[in-house]
Amino acid sequence: MQLPLGPTPLERLNRARADLRMGLPVVLAAPGRAALAVAVETLSPARLAALAALGPLVLALTVRRAETLKARAYDGDLARVAVPEGADLAWLQALADPADDLMTPLKGPLQTRRDGPADLERVALALIKSARLLPAALVVPLTAPAPEGLTRLDAVEASAGLAAEAALHPVAAARLPMALAGTGRLHVFRAGDGAEDHYAIEVGHPDRTQPVLTRLHSACFTGDVLGSLKCDCGPQLHAALAAMQAAGGGILLYLNQEGRGIGLANKMRAYSLQDQGFDTVEANHRLGFEDDERDFRIGAGLLKRLGVSAVRLLTNNPAKLRMLEANGIQVVERVPLKVGRTAQNEGYLATKAAKSGHLL
Numbered sequence: 001m002q003l004p005l006g007p008t009p010l011e012r013l014n015r016a017r018a019d020l021r022m023g024l025p026v027v028l029a030a031p032g033r034a035a036l037a038v039a040v041e042t043l044s045p046a047r048l049a050a051l052a053a054l055g056p057l058v059l060a061l062t063v064r065r066a067e068t069l070k071a072r073a074y075d076g077d078l079a080r081v082a083v084p085e086g087a088d089l090a091w092l093q094a095l096a097d098p099a100d101d102l103m104t105p106l107k108g109p110l111q112t113r114r115d116g117p118a119d120l121e122r123v124a125l126a127l128i129k130s131a132r133l134l135p136a137a138l139v140v141p142l143t144a145p146a147p148e149g150l151t152r153l154d155a156v157e158a159s160a161g162l163a164a165e166a167a168l169h170p171v172a173a174a175r176l177p178m179a180l181a182g183t184g185r186l187h188v189f190r191a192g193d194g195a196e197d198h199y200a201i202e203v204g205h206p207d208r209t210q211p212v213l214t215r216l217h218s219a220c221f222t223g224d225v226l227g228s229l230k231c232d233c234g235p236q237l238h239a240a241l242a243a244m245q246a247a248g249g250g251i252l253l254y255l256n257q258e259g260r261g262i263g264l265a266n267k268m269r270a271y272s273l274q275d276q277g278f279d280t281v282e283a284n285h286r287l288g289f290e291d292d293e294r295d296f297r298i299g300a301g302l303l304k305r306l307g308v309s310a311v312r313l314l315t316n317n318p319a320k321l322r323m324l325e326a327n328g329i330q331v332v333e334r335v336p337l338k339v340g341r342t343a344q345n346e347g348y349l350a351t352k353a354a355k356s357g358h359l360l
């Protein structure tokens with residue numbers, strides 16, 4: 001029974017994310033079974049020893065990571081690697097993290113499991129991705145009651161919560177004078193699921209009876225703040241604001257989906273792989289991510305909350321057009337945003353055009 005002051009399933013989900021980031025295991029339950037799951041990235045040797053004492057360990061990896069490791073994935077989107085007895089933390093980390101793949105390419109032979117359900121491992125990986133950690137989970141089935149004090153999630157409830165569209169509430173807004181866009185208003189939105197806040201910058205006074213000049217910008221700390229030459233984000237951000245002022249108004253959504261939704265730490269891992277010669281898409285895959293992990297329903301939801309139903313979208317990414325249309329926002333025009341090309345980001349932009357369908 002749930003106490004009136006006790007956590008809702010969504011609140012437990014958020015608590016589980018925080019637990020995983022700290023290196024604490026969480027309990028994942030299905031009818032008649034349960035398992036402990038922990039993120040390899042934050043696992044300590046002491047916790048590994050305690051988990052190993054409970055029974056045979058399984059290392060869950062996404063199919064992307066499994067492909068790089070040449071491990072057979074019998075569960076479609078993931079592989080369950082049987083952890084050999086006595087395997088230490090370094091063994092697990094080498095499978096989870098591609099940093100040293102080139103130095104030590106042969107990590108096998110890896111035994112992957114094909115028997116039994118993989119639902120708990122699937123939830124563990126989705127949770128770990130949403131905690132912006134490396135997608136690798138260590139899972140051990142529970143044969144006795146779970147240890148006290150650990151967060152317990154129902155697997156079906158948790159995967160529904162993770163797949164649901166985040167409910168965003170406005171928390172504060174204020175006037176903001178901007179060098180590139182004149183006076184605007186910055187609105188902060190908070191997600192009910194405890195995930196990142198997102199921002200909407202209203203430039204001028206956009207006329208909602210007409211399609212509004214709009215940009216969905218994903219956070220890029222390196223490009224937006226540091227002026228990195230590896231991507232075109234900073235110049236795109238600035239050009240979008242200037243275009244909105246020139247047009248008499250517009251809305252820029254600043255979505256905190258750093259690194260196409262993998263978080264800054266994982267993006268830096270990807271950059272490090274790019275320094276080893278992999279392109280932006282290959283680097284994501286080697287880490288165990290899809291090319292793009294962003295949830296663009298957030299952008300559509302925010303536009304609706306801001307009273308916008310039709311847009312002229314500043315983008316070179318056709319996926320953004322499709323996603324807005326699929327989520328009830330009419331895109332009457334795509335406005336190209338071609339700025340910030342440098343010698344350093346030529347390859348990056350070419351890869352996005354070749355592999356992700358961006359329009360050059």
Ligand SMILES: Nc1nc2c(ncn2[C@@H]2O[C@H](COP(=O)(O)OP(=O)(O)OP(=O)(O)O)[C@@H](O)[C@H]2O)c(=O)[nH]1
Nearest residue numbers: 217218219220231257258259260270280315316317
């Ligand atoms: N994972 C990963 N993310 C990157 C890399 N370079 C840039 N990013 C992120 O990519 C995102 C770029 O977002 P957007 O500016 O919305 O770009 P887009 O999807 O290419 O679409 P448009 O700019 O609208 O054409 C930001 O979140 C960056 O942090 C990279 O090499 N790897």
Ligand SMILES: [Zn+2]
Nearest residue numbers: 220223231233
């Ligand atoms: Zn960038």
